[in-house]
Amino acid sequence: MKKVMCIPNYSEGRDLDKIDKIVECFRGKEGVKLIDYQPDKDHNRTVVELIGEPEPIIKAVIESVKVAQEVIDMTKHEGGHPRMGAVDVIPFIPVKNVTTEDCVEYANEVGKAVGDLGIPVYLYEDAATTPDRKNLAKVRKGQYEGFFEKIKLPEWKPDYGPQEMNAKSGVTGVSARFHLVAFNVNLNTDKVEIADAIAKKVRHVGGGLRFVKAIGLPLEERGQVQVSMNLVNFEKTAVYQALEMIKSEAKRYGVSVYGTELIGLIPLQALIDSAQYYMQIENFEYDQVLETLLIEE
């Protein structure tokens, strides 16, 4: 059976009644599992995490866009997080028997439906139709307020929906991307310049690993520093590679790794790849993990 994740972000994080109406679209639906949702008052934004079968997820997400279109008025929206619409972004992520290409299809299906509701849609990341639209920050630049003008530029013609701004609902970004692994390495030093220097060596832009984004951060209460990373393709750049490169760079400062953090969800294969490296396991298969037998076919 095909399984996909979808993490729609709604520009409402304060009015629990409105949030409940949106989240209701994901409750009690065959093939849709609501993992979690976190309303954020400061950001005035709610992130919903869904997992399930592509078609029911797509259907429920479109339904939620209709609800958000009714209950959220972007002319009155204030909040700390960058946003461009009532349904700000809808990313699809492959989980099982689904490729990133499949997720690009789902993004187009949702994009078309949202466009048909009168909301301009931009496809981004792996669903982007031009290189300029790959990066969400670039797409969202100027935010809701800026889109009244931005949408008129020929290079920012929406991928779906009207070619003019929807004042009440703003615009929506829909994307497909690979599962991102958030991996932090805490170092036995309080010198943030060391974490910075290591982050620069290990990340792609600095000549490091292709699918690693990294920054250095102080961890003040711990008296330590952290190399905080996003691994954007764990199949090609494995978690252990990032860790081993950090250890190797840390050596020149006589600094060691105190501990690491895997934040949020991590795909089993990412864990297997690193266990296989460190334990030198020959020929280990995904379905040798007992729990994979408990997953619905």
Next chain:
Amino acid sequence: MKKVMCIPNYSEGRDLDKIDKIVECFRGKEGVKLIDYQPDKDHNRTVVELIGEPEPIIKAVIESVKVAQEVIDMTKHEGGHPRMGAVDVIPFIPVKNVTTEDCVEYANEVGKAVGDLGIPVYLYEDAATTPDRKNLAKVRKGQYEGFFEKIKLPEWKPDYGPQEMNAKSGVTGVSARFHLVAFNVNLNTDKVEIADAIAKKVRHVGGGLRFVKAIGLPLEERGQVQVSMNLVNFEKTAVYQALEMIKSEAKRYGVSVYGTELIGLIPLQALIDSAQYYMQIENFEYDQVLETLLIEE
């Protein structure tokens, strides 16, 4: 939802019609998943692997005992594997939301039902009622042929069923045990005495790790040797502990690890525990693995 494994062994590995009648008990049953079954002609024995909910599994296993009782005649059984009955052994293994104590209950439920069918039953391993019955080899000693006399000894009075031998069906062992991890470490040497010496140091009986059984083996085609292990409680003696102890013992011979093998199914937690050690992960939780969201509740 509770999930358990059960691996019944039947003393028929040649007559595919008979085997099919037995295996049919596990097909198309709600709550019962037939993982695999392997008829072995030389052993004249079929090992069936089941996973699912306790009650449906118990029901199906009892049904299969009735079928085996009809189709297998132990007075005519020959085969290379030690055996004491038509249904030789029925081990239960905890998988999810089930403890070994629960499995002892299931073993008793099945034991009683099998006894009521007129087949003497011995509980062994964690279900054993005396220390002498913990070890299957000890229980099965003398095999089918020997039980006509052995069953008369007061210390070998069956736990359930008649106090005399069932000539057609023999006797059946029912047990509860923890999931066993089969883990082999291949060494860069062809001297089997080194694998032997390391196995002796790492295993429980030799003063090594509490839940490790180990032997040294030659791997002739590879020109290497192997420390072949059963880790009988991976929660208490982790896979990485066994591996690190072998590396440390191998050093005295100047020998290194070429690779390792995890054989068959391994519980996710065993993999997590070792990944956590090698990657120094702080606070990693089982349900951070994405796939655990796909398991039925």
